[in-house]
Amino acid sequence: MTHAAHAATAHHTSMGLDSRKLGLWAFIGSECLLFGSLISTYLVYKGRSVVGPYPHDILNIPFTSVSTFDLLMSSLMMVLALAAVQRGDMKWGKIWLFSTALLGLIFLGGQVIEFTEFVHKGLTISTNLFGCTFFVLTGTHGAHVAVGVLWLLTLWVRALQGKLGSANAMTVEITGLYWHFVDVVWIVIFTVVYLIQ
Amino acid sequence: MSAYEGERGTAMHEGGEAGQHAHPTADVYLRVAAVLVILTVLEVGVFYVPVFHPVLVPALLVLSAVKFTLVVMFYMHLKADSRFFTFLFGAPLLLAVGVMVALLFLFFGALTLRGAAGAG
Numbered sequence: 204m205t206h207a208a209h210a211a212t213a214h215h216t217s218m219g220l221d222s223r224k225l226g227l228w229a230f231i232g233s234e235c236l237l238f239g240s241l242i243s244t245y246l247v248y249k250g251r252s253v254v255g256p257y258p259h260d261i262l263n264i265p266f267t268s269v270s271t272f273d274l275l276m277s278s279l280m281m282v283l284a285l286a287a288v289q290r291g292d293m294k295w296g297k298i299w300l301f302s303t304a305l306l307g308l309i310f311l312g313g314q315v316i317e318f319t320e321f322v323h324k325g326l327t328i329s330t331n332l333f334g335c336t337f338f339v340l341t342g343t344h345g346a347h348v349a350v351g352v353l354w355l356l357t358l359w360v361r362a363l364q365g366k367l368g369s370a371n372a373m374t375v376e377i378t379g380l381y382w383h384f385v386d387v388v389w390i391v392i393f394t395v396v397y398l399i400q
Numbered sequence: 401m402s403a404y405e406g407e408r409g410t411a412m413h414e415g416g417e418a419g420q421h422a423h424p425t426a427d428v429y430l431r432v433a434a435v436l437v438i439l440t441v442l443e444v445g446v447f448y449v450p451v452f453h454p455v456l457v458p459a460l461l462v463l464s465a466v467k468f469t470l471v472v473m474f475y476m477h478l479k480a481d482s483r484f485f486t487f488l489f490g491a492p493l494l495l496a497v498g499v500m501v502a503l504l505f506l507f508f509g510a511l512t513l514r515g516a517a518g519a520g
Contacts (some may be wrong), residue, residue, distance in 0.1 A: 228485045232492035236422055239496025243503045268444050275440065278431040282475050288427050376477075383475045387468050394464035398447045399457055 227377050231384045234347075238388050241343060241394055245336040252331035258400045261326055263317065270313040271393045274330075277306035279385045281379045292370040297362045300375075303382065304355035305350055312343045339397065344392060347385050354378050424474055432474045439467050 216222050284299030318338070321327075328338040358378055361367045367374070436514075443463045445454045452459060473479040477488050 218482075218484065220484065224485070225488070228488040232488050235489070235492040235496045236499075239500055241492075243500040246500070247503055247507045264444065264447060268440065271440055272437065275433065275436050278436075278475055279429060282424075282429045283426060286423070286429070289423070304416060380476055383471055386475075387471050390464055390467045390471065394443065394460050398443060398460050 207363060221373055222378070223238070223373065224376055227380050231380065234317065234384065234388075238340075238391075241336075241340045242391065245340050245396060248332040248336050249301070252333045254331050256324055256326045256330070256331055256333075257335050258301060258323075258337075260398075261321055261324055261345050262397055262400065263320070266313070267393065270310055270317075271389065273306050273310050273313070274386050274389050277303050277310070278383050280306060281382045285375050285379050287373065288367070288375045289369060289372045293362060296375075297359060300355055300359045300362060304352050304359060307352040307355065307382075311345060311348055311352065314341065314348075316352075318342075328397065344385070344388055347388070349372065351385050354381065423477055423480065432470055436467055436470060439463050474488060 216225055218225075280299050280303040284296055284303060287293070287296040287299055321334075326334045326337075328335055356368060357379060358375060443460055446456060446463070448461050448480070478489065
């Protein structure tokens with residue numbers, strides 16, 4: 204087998220699927236259970252806080268709607284980055300990758316502002332059941348966004364160094380899978396935590 | 401060219417890695433984004449318009465489920481990718497939803513039953 208042919212099949216399982224992509228889907232499956240348990244915990248303790256602030260006193264729907272729009276747009280940027288890298292257009296690949304990371308950073312900034320405002324209004328992780336379950340759920344999601352932003356910026360730097368091209372499109376696709384998963388988790392959190400009060 | 405650049409599990413991008421599957425075009429990505437934004441606006445609208453409050457929870461759950469499905473099918477490419485990935489994602493997702501429903505039933509169902517017993 205030539206070196207090129209070996210490189211082309213190096214990541215393939217006996218099923219013909221890319222092992223890295225298979226691994227990431229398995230990881231995403233396990234993440235479904237993690238977020239499922241956190242959302243369940245939030246729902247089970249919903250309405251059982253004996254002291255305030257309560258969700259309707261504190262949640263800012265217009266602000267969070269903008270954050271939701273921001274994360275949806277970051278998902279669009281991510282698929283556009285993948286499409287650009289796949290066709291070898293690294294100029295736009297770099298632009299879309301950086302845009303995705305930037306929108307992720309804006310989302311994180313929004314979460315920092317939201318958490319700070321809540322703390323100033325008297326809601327901390329130890330105030331009541333709502334505070335505890337809310338901060339653990341949204342904080343875990345925020346940590347995932349932070350990891351995604353670091354991952355995206357790493358790819359962007361590699362692209363700037365000329366180490367990312369259409370031959371590495373699978374690397375960008377795998378990053379995208381993680382990023383879109385973070386987005387779908389937020390779609391659920393936005394509905395369950397913010398809109399259904 | 402169709403919205404998808406090939407058949408499920410067979411297409412390979414020129415110059416790309418083997419095992420890569422057909423992906424939607426940028427046009428499809430933009431249309432999906434537009435639908436996602438419209439659905440988000442609808443969600444927020446349903447929340448604020450009092451006439452929808454009797455159906456608030458089912459309406460929001462349906463809108464959220466549609467958004468979830470669109471992202472998974474088109475942006476995560478499950479529509480065109482190997483069915484094994486669908487299984488790897490779908491099985492734990494169903495398990496998570498099952499656990500969630502069971503826990504909610506255990507906590508709120510038990511409370512309802514206790515309340516009914518007390519009332520009786």
